[in-house]
Amino acid sequence: MMKHILFFMIVFNTLHAFCQTPDITGTYTSAGTGVSVTFNEDSTFQYMVNGLNPIFYRWEKLSEKGKWILKGDTIILNPELSKKTYVEYNFKEEKIADDTSLSITFNHIKRYYDAGGNIVSTDTLQIERLDYAFNDFAKKNLVRVSPYKTTRCTFAGYTPREIITTDRTITMHKPAEKINNIFIGCYELQGTKEFAVKDQNSNHFILNVYSNYYLDGQIRQVKFLIKNENVLYTKQKENGEFEKDNIWTATDTKLRKQKTGS
Helix, strand or coil: CHHHHHHHHHHHHHHHHHHCCCCCCEEEEECCCCEEEEECCCCEEEEEEEEEECCCCEEEEEEEEEEEEEECCEEEECCCCCCCCCEEEEEEEECCCCCCEEEEEEEEEEEEECCCCCEEEEEEEECCCEEEEECCCCHHHCEEEECCCCCCCCCCCCCCEEEECCCCEEEEECCCCCCCEEEEEECCCCEEEEEECCCCCCCEEEEEEEEEEECCCCCCCEEEEEEECCEEECCECCCCCECCCCCCCHHHHEEEECCCCC
């Protein structure tokens, strides 16, 4: 009889502990990314980045307040705001008459939207650093365009030939070989894209990369998975699962709760 009672108590206590809602109020931070999130008891939050912006993968500050809800083992920030597209781009070709050279313009355009979806302002900048190549995205073909030289160190990897300029347009002699496509990679584009050249008579190419800022909230339906009261997983993959305990990206995928008074 005592064995049955003991077994029941163990099962009850286990289920009770499992079903308890964790207290996630407090401040969670990530030293690797500079992200800090404070969850308040009134279901509001404050999200701050003083490092790598997780939306644009750029070093820029972000400070935002909103509401959070708890759904099972998942925290959702601003669940009432519909998801938006943060990065867009287009590639254009032009034929400039009586010009035998080849030019490429790289624009990074920040667009600011109001709550009604209207663009209220724009800011056109130089893409901070990009690599491009004609026809084949191979090391030997890469050219880097940047306003400053790449710092060379043991862990920096391969550094391609560089064009150092503060202009958004570069000009060169038109290659003798036919240009079928152009590969361009940069943080603003969030990777490397291939652009097909449709008109062989084109001698001016334009890449526009748009970073979209929504004034009613950049943090929209962002989900964190609760590991326990002290750790939250932050990186949700396309299949909905979260990146967990990856030793190579631990500082980027976890937020750790700060002790009160620390």
